[in-house]
Amino acid sequence: MAIHRKSLRAILGLITLSTLLTMGPLGVSAGNGQDATPPYRDASLSVDERVDDLLQRMTLEEKAGQMFHSQLNMGPDGTLDQGVPGTRNNTDFMLGTQMLTHFNLVGEILDARQTAEFVNRVQQHILDTTRLGIPLTLSTDPRHAFTENIGTGFRAGRFSQWPETLGLAALRDAKLVRRFAEVARAEYLAVGIRAALHPQVDLTTEPRWARISGTFGEDADLTAEMLSAYILGLQGETFGPGSIATVTKHFPGGGPMENGEDSHFAYGKNQTYPGKNLEYHLIPFKAAIAVGARQMMPYYSRPIGTEYDPVGFGFNKGIVTGLLREELGFDGVVVTDWGLITDANILGQDMPHLTELERAAMVIEAGCDQFGGETRPELIVQLVKEGIVAESRLDVSIRRLLREKFLLGLFDNPFVDADAADQIVGRQEYVDEGAAAQRRAYTLLTNHDDVLPLKDTANKKFYIEGFNATCLERRDLTAPFEPRSGGFESRYHAGSLEYSAQERERQAAIYTAVPTVVDMTMDRPAAVPEVAENAAALLANFGSGPDAFLDVVLGVAAPEGKLPFDMPRSMEAVEAQMEDVPFDTVDPVFKFGHGLRYKAAA
Ligand SMILES: *[C@@H]1O[C@H](CO)[C@@H](O)[C@H](O)[C@H]1NC(C)=O
Ligand SMILES: *[C@@H]1O[C@H](CO)[C@@H](O)[C@H](O)[C@H]1NC(C)=O
Ligand SMILES: *[C@@H]1O[C@H](CO)[C@@H](O)[C@H](O)[C@H]1NC(C)=O
Numbered sequence: 372m373a374i375h376r377k378s379l380r381a382i383l384g385l386i387t388l389s390t391l392l393t394m395g396p397l398g399v400s401a402g403n404g405q406d407a408t409p410p411y412r413d414a415s416l417s418v419d420e421r422v423d424d425l426l427q428r429m430t431l432e433e434k435a436g437q438m439f440h441s442q443l444n445m446g447p448d449g450t451l452d453q454g455v456p457g458t459r460n461n462t463d464f465m466l467g468t469q470m471l472t473h474f475n476l477v478g479e480i481l482d483a484r485q486t487a488e489f490v491n492r493v494q495q496h497i498l499d500t501t502r503l504g505i506p507l508t509l510s511t512d513p514r515h516a517f518t519e520n521i522g523t524g525f526r527a528g529r530f531s532q533w534p535e536t537l538g539l540a541a542l543r544d545a546k547l548v549r550r551f552a553e554v555a556r557a558e559y560l561a562v563g564i565r566a567a568l569h570p571q572v573d574l575t576t577e578p579r580w581a582r583i584s585g586t587f588g589e590d591a592d593l594t595a596e597m598l599s600a601y602i603l604g605l606q607g608e609t610f611g612p613g614s615i616a617t618v619t620k621h622f623p624g625g626g627p628m629e630n631g632e633d634s635h636f637a638y639g640k641n642q643t644y645p646g647k648n649l650e651y652h653l654i655p656f657k658a659a660i661a662v663g664a665r666q667m668m669p670y671y672s673r674p675i676g677t678e679y680d681p682v683g684f685g686f687n688k689g690i691v692t693g694l695l696r697e698e699l700g701f702d703g704v705v706v707t708d709w710g711l712i713t714d715a716n717i718l719g720q721d722m723p724h725l726t727e728l729e730r731a732a733m734v735i736e737a738g739c740d741q742f743g744g745e746t747r748p749e750l751i752v753q754l755v756k757e758g759i760v761a762e763s764r765l766d767v768s769i770r771r772l773l774r775e776k777f778l779l780g781l782f783d784n785p786f787v788d789a790d791a792a793d794q795i796v797g798r799q800e801y802v803d804e805g806a807a808a809q810r811r812a813y814t815l816l817t818n819h820d821d822v823l824p825l826k827d828t829a830n831k832k833f834y835i836e837g838f839n840a841t842c843l844e845r846r847d848l849t850a851p852f853e854p855r856s857g858g859f860e861s862r863y864h865a866g867s868l869e870y871s872a873q874e875r876e877r878q879a880a881i882y883t884a885v886p887t888v889v890d891m892t893m894d895r896p897a898a899v900p901e902v903a904e905n906a907a908a909l910l911a912n913f914g915s916g917p918d919a920f921l922d923v924v925l926g927v928a929a930p931e932g933k934l935p936f937d938m939p940r941s942m943e944a945v946e947a948q949m950e951d952v953p954f955d956t957v958d959p960v961f962k963f964g965h966g967l968r969y970k971a972a973a
Contacts, residue, residue, distance in 0.1 A: 409424060409425075409428065410424040411424040411425035411428070411782065412782060414782075414783045418774055418777045418778060421777050421782070422770055422773045422774055422777060425503065425505075425773060426766060426769060426770065426773065428503060429503065429769070431752055431755055431756075431762065431765075432470060432748065432752055433470050433502070433503060433505075434751075434762075434765050434766070434769050435470075435748035435749070435751035435752050435755075435765070436469055436470030436471045436472065436748045437470075437471075437472060437473070437505075437741075437768075437769050437772045437773070438740065438741050438742060438748065438751055438765070438768060438769075438772075439469070439471050439473065439741065439742050439745055439746055439747065439748055440473040440474065440475065440510070440706055440741050440742065440743050440744070440745075441465070441471065441473075441474055441475075441743075441744055441745060441746045442459070442474060442475055442476075442477045442744065443462065443474035443475065443476050443477065443493075443509065444459065444462075444477055444478065445476070445478060445485075445486070445489050446462070448485070449485040449486070449488050449489035449492065450489075450492070451463060451492065451493065451496065460746060462493070462496075463496070463500075465746060466493070466496060466497055466500070466501065466507075467500050467501060469746055469748050470501065470505075470748065471746060471748070472497070472505045472506065472507055472508060472776075473507075473508045473510070473566075473741065473772070474507065474508075474509055474510070475509070475510040475511055475512065475568060476509055476510070476511050476564065477521060477525075478525065479514075479519070479525050479526050479528040480514065480525075480528045480529050480530065480562065480796075481528045481529050482529065483529050483558075483561060483562055483792040483793050483795070483796035483797065484789045484790070484792055484793040486562040486563075486792070487561065487562045487563060487787045487788070487789040487792035487793075488789045490507070490509060490562060490563030490564075490787060491563070491786045491787060491789065493507050494506055494507055494563075494785040494786055495786075497785075498785075505773075505776070505782075506776060506781035506782060506785040507781075507785065508565050508566055508616075508775065508776055508779065508781060509563055509564050509565055509566070510564065510565070510566035510567065510568050510616075510618070511525075511559065511564050511566075511567065511568060512524045512525060512568050512569065513525070513536075513567075513568075513569050513585065514526075514527060514528065514530050515527050515530055515531060515532065515533045515551070515554075515555055515558075515805070516532065516533055516534060516535045516536075516538075516914045517532070517535065517914040517915075518535065518584065518585070518914075520862045520863075522635065522709075522862065523582065523585060524585065527805075529796050529797045530555075530558050530796060530797060531554055531558065531797060531798070531801035531802045531804065531805040532802070532805045532806070532809070532916065533551055533804075533805040533808050533809065533914070534808055534809050534812040534912070534913045534914040534915060535584045535585060535894075535913045535914040536570065536571065536584075536585055536586060536587055536597075536601075537583070537584055537585075537586065537587070537588060537893070537894075537913040537914075537935050538808065538809070538812030538912070538913030538914055538915075538932065539551060539587070539597060539808070539812070540586075540587040540588045540593060540594070540597055540935040541812045541814050541913060541932030541933055541934065541935050541966070542808070542811055542812055542931060542932060542933075543593065543933060545596050545597060545599070545600040546600070547808065548597050548600040548601050548604065549600040549601075549603060549604045550604070550804065551601075551604065551804075551805075551808070552600065552601045552602075552603070552604020552605045553604045553605075554801045554804065554805075555567070555604070555605060555615075556604060556605050556607075556613075556614075556615050557795055557801075558795060558796045558797075558801065559605075559615050560613065560615065560787070560795075561787065561788075561791060561792040561795040561796050562787060562792050562796060563785075563786075563787040564615070565614075565615060565616060565779050565781065566615060566616040566617075566618065566666070566775075567605055567615050567616070567617050567618060568618045568620070568668070569585070569617065569618065569619075569620070570587075570598050570601045570602065570617065570619060570620075570659075571585040571586050571620055571621070572586065572587065572594055572598045572619055572620070572624075572655035572656065572659065573586050573620075573621055573624050573625040573626040573652075573655075573670075574586070574588075574589060574590070574591055574594060574624055574626040574651065574652050574655065574953065575588055575589045575626050575896070575935075575936050576589060576626045576627055576648075576651075576652075576948075576949075576950060576951055576952055576953045576955075577626055577627055577628050577631045577948070577950040577951075578631065578868060578895060578896040578936065578937075578939055578945055578948070578956070579628075579630070579631020579632075579865065579866065579867075579868060579895065579945060580625075580626060580628045580631050580632075580633060580865075580895070581631075581633045581863035581864050581865045581895075582625065582633060582863075583894065583895050583896070583936075584894040584895070584913070584914075586626075587655075587935060588934075588935025588936045588963075589935065589936035589937065589953050589954065589963060590935070590936075590953065590954075590963060591651055591652070591654035591655060591953070592654070593935065594654070594655045594658075595654055595655050595657075595658035596658075598619070598655055598658060598659055599658050599659070599661070599662045601617075602617050602619070602659060602662050602663070602664050603662055605617050606663065606664075606665065610663065610665060610778055610779075611778060611779070611780065612778075612779060612780030612783070612784075614778075614779060616665040616666055616775055616779065617659075617664055617665060617666065618665075618666040618667065618668050618706060619655075619656065619659040619664045619666070619667050619668070620667065620668035620669075620670070620708070621668055621669060621670030621671075621684070621708065622656060622667050622668065622669045622670065622684065622690070622691075622695055622705075623649065623652055623653055623656065623669075623674075623684070623690060623694060623695070624649075624652025624653065624655070624656070625642065625670040625672060626652060626950075626951070627642050627643055627644060627648075627652065627950040627951035628641070628642055628643070628672065628950060629641035629642065629643040629675065629950060630950075631865065631866075631945075631950075632865065633863055633865065634670060634671035634672035634673075634683075635671060635860075635863070636860060639672075640671065640672055640673050640683070641672065641673065641675045642670070642672035642673065642674050642675065642950075643674075643675040643676055643950050643951065644674065644675065644676040644677050644950070644951045645676060645949045645950065645951065645952075646949040646950075646951045646952035646955075647676070647951075648949075648951040648952050649674075649677055649951065651951070651952075651953065652951065653694075653699070656695075656699065657699060660699055660700065660701050664701075664703065665703045665704065665775065666703050666704040666705070666706055666775075667695060667701060667703065667704075667705050667706075668705070668706050668707065668708055668743070669683075669684035669685045669687070669690065669691060669695075669705065669707060669708065669739070670684050670685075670708060671683055671684070671685070671708050671711075672684060673687075674687075674690070679693075679694075683711070685707035685708060685711050685734055685737065685739060686711070686730070686733045686734055686737050687737055688736060688737045688738060690737070691705055691737045691738040691739055692737065692738035695738075696738055702771075703771065704740045704741060704768075704771045704772060704775060705738065705739045705740050705741070706739070706740065706741040706742075706743050707734055707739050707741070707742055707743045708743055708744075709743045709744025709745075710743070710744040710745060711730060711734055711742060711743075711744075711745065712727050712730050712731050712734075712742060712745050712747055712750065713727060713745060713747065727747065727750060728750055728753060728754065728759075731747065731750045731751065731754060732754055732759050732760060735751075735754070735760055735764065735765075735768075736760075739768075740767075740768035740771050740772060741768065741772065751765065806916070806918070806919060807928075809912075809914065809915040809916060809919040810915070810919045810922055810923055810928035810929075810930075811928070811929075811930070811931040811932070812912070812913050812914075812915070812930075812931070812932045813910055813911070813912055813915065813919070813923045813928075813930035813931070813932055814893075814910070814911040814912075814913075814930060814932030814933065814934055814965075814966045815908070815909075815910055815930040815932075815966060815967040815968070815969070816903060816909040816910065816911055816934075816938075816961055816965065816966075816967070817903050817906065817908055817909045817967070818907075818908045818967050818969075819907050819908065820907070821969075821970055822886055822888065822907040822908050823888065823908045823910075823923075823924060823926070823969065824923075824924065824925055824926025824929075824969055825888075825924055825925055825926065826926075828925060848889065848890060848891050848892065849864065849891070849892045849894060850864070850868070850891055850892060850893050850894055850895050850896075850897035850899075851867060851868055851869055851870045851871075851874075851897055851898070851899070852864035852865060852866055852867070852868075852895070853865060853866030853867050864894055864895060867942055868895060868896065868897055868898040868939065868942060868945055869897075869898045869899070869941065869942050870899065870901075875901055878901075878902065878905075879901070879905065882905035882906055882907075883905075886907035887905075887906045887907055888906065888907060888908045888910070888924060889902055889906040889908070889909045889910065890910045890912055890920055890924075891909065891910070891911055891912070892912055892913075892914070893911040893912065893913060896936045896937065896938045896939060897938060898938070898939045898940060898941050898942060898944070898945065898960070899938075899960070900940055900941075900960045903960055903961070910923065910924075910930065911932070911934070913932070926969065929968070929969045930966070930967075930968075930969070931966070931968075932966050933963075933964045933965065933966035934961055934962070934963055934964060934965045934966060935963065936963055937954055937956050937959040937961070937962055937963050938959055938960050938961040938962075938965075939956040939959055939960070940956070940957070940958050940959060940960050944956050944957050944958065944959075
């Protein structure tokens with residue numbers, strides 16, 4: 372019976388398909404195979420039926436390819452990247468030989484049409500040159516704010532530009548977060564991006580950690596509320612062809628880093644729980660699962676002082692299978708953080724006693740479905756051929772991964788409309804909403820004698836340091852940090868939260884000479900009581916352009932933010948805090964929720 376029904380549907384599918392093909396570029400052929408209309412291409416069948424059909428057609432090599440999720444570079448003028456010997460393989464090799472179909476797009480997007488055309492080119496290349504024509508799923512790190520760091524996000528470029536997520540949290544406005552995520556969804560969809568390597572929902576209970584600016588701050592309940600709106604905005608109420616799949620990270624909460632170091636780096640692997648407070652860090656993940664989060668990413672760290680084995684989370688069966696899948700009931704895709712097998716430039720996990728093959732086996736054994744930032748399908752093939760991993764174990768992961776592609780509608784239409792992309796990405800309405808959010812998210816920490824907003828500006832002189840248009844654009848009085856060496860490492864602001872004695876002295880001279888307005892980019896909770904005391908006003912921004920700054924200072928717009936974390940008094944206080952416990956800094960200069968308002972105009 373079932374077989375008859377399927378073949379009938381296959382014939383119907385053929386009719387639909389030929390209709391589509393006459394429509395030109397939107398037509399989808401079956402890939403380079405013999406069978407023109409296999410059931411997996413039949414949109415009238417259920418996703419399960421389509422997954423079953425496709426899975427039984429796949430070779431071991433084709434399955435192994437699905438288990439990798441690596442970077443995709445766009446070549447010049449939107450062509451396929453030719454690769455760089457020793458640095459990255461060319462796109463044709465990764466698609467055709469390694470049979471990879473999941474990638475994150477790297478690099479700032481300045482031309483939406485060209486990006487859309489590039490994505491269409493890749494999709495067409497897959498259909499023309501691969502046996503099964505399994506469509507590309509393109510993902511991205513955040514691209515709607517100011518951070519520019521290949522490891523964490525890209526500057527907005529042509530996309531609408533908003534404050535970092537910390538700024539969204541400062542506004543305590545779930546509706547705004549939902550709207551932000553819907554705008555991000557529209558702009559992603561327009562260029563063919565279908566998965567977001569975010570939200571980042573780690574709780575910032577350790578203020579020195581270098582990855583705070585991509586989070587929603589220190590409070591679990593606020594984070595849970597914000598991330599729920601964020602996920603619903605990107606995925607929609609039901610997950611389908613208009614959705615962006617979200618990857619919630621970093622399970623089980625990457626905030627409690629020992630001494631505030633980061634586990635990208637060998638010296639920063641320990642995630643530590645002196646306050647026995649792991650449960651608190653799970654609150655956001657439970658909220659994410661409750662709203663239907665599709666995918667999760669474990670962090671690089673290893674847990675210290677918990678009941679779990681102290682091995683990296685991506686390798687950790689107790690964490691991935693025990694805690695995430697069995698206890699919290701998550702059945703979606705688990706993709707590891709980037710680079711757990713190969714000791715590449717961006718070193719993932721420091722596990723020198725294991726071979727690459729052993730690491731790959733351990734990640735699969737832990738219960739992960741996909742390797743981020745790796746292109747080593749041959750290792751998976753070897754693991755199966757040597758009987759170390761059963762092919763049926765791969766099938767569990769492949770089913771999850773293929774389901775995403777079918778649900779996203781990628782098999783039915785992998786292409787985007789490049790003309791529409793040009794209209795949608797960076798649409799004025801979106802840009803205006805992002806600009807308004809940048810202004811509102813400003814958090815006014817002090818305002819001595821109500822110096823802000825500046826009044827009577829026509830009759831006053833201003834001392835503005837190092838001022839020209841470029842400086843105003845850069846305007847980089849960042850919260851304090853200690854520069855680290857190394858190309859990748861130097862992009863992470865780590866170490867002391869106090870300014871050096873020399874810098875404090877330099878600033879003191881300015882504060883004494885003139886009433887000074889300080890606009891600090893608060894990518895971590897700075898310990899700056901001297902600025903609060905001596906500057907005429909202290910503003911925290913969480914990502915803002917020069918116009919937003921001027922509008923707030925001049926009173927064209929008003930700051931509405933409330934701090935998403937406590938701001939500690941000193942490094943001594945920071946060192947006395949427990950990494951995993953929120954709001955335990957002694958005598959903070961400003962508490963979570965602090966944020967002054969402008970006096971209503973007289
Ligand atoms: C290119 O692919 C080969 C074969 O999988 C792999 O061993 C190698 O690491 C890749 N090269 C780069 C630079 O990623
Ligand atoms: C991490 O924790 C382990 C176990 O407590 C300890 O031996 C090690 O020194 C800690 N620090 C680093 C950087 O590994
Ligand atoms: C502005 O200042 C920056 C930093 O000092 C300098 O590199 C740049 O050339 C200046 N631009 C103009 C237009 O003067």
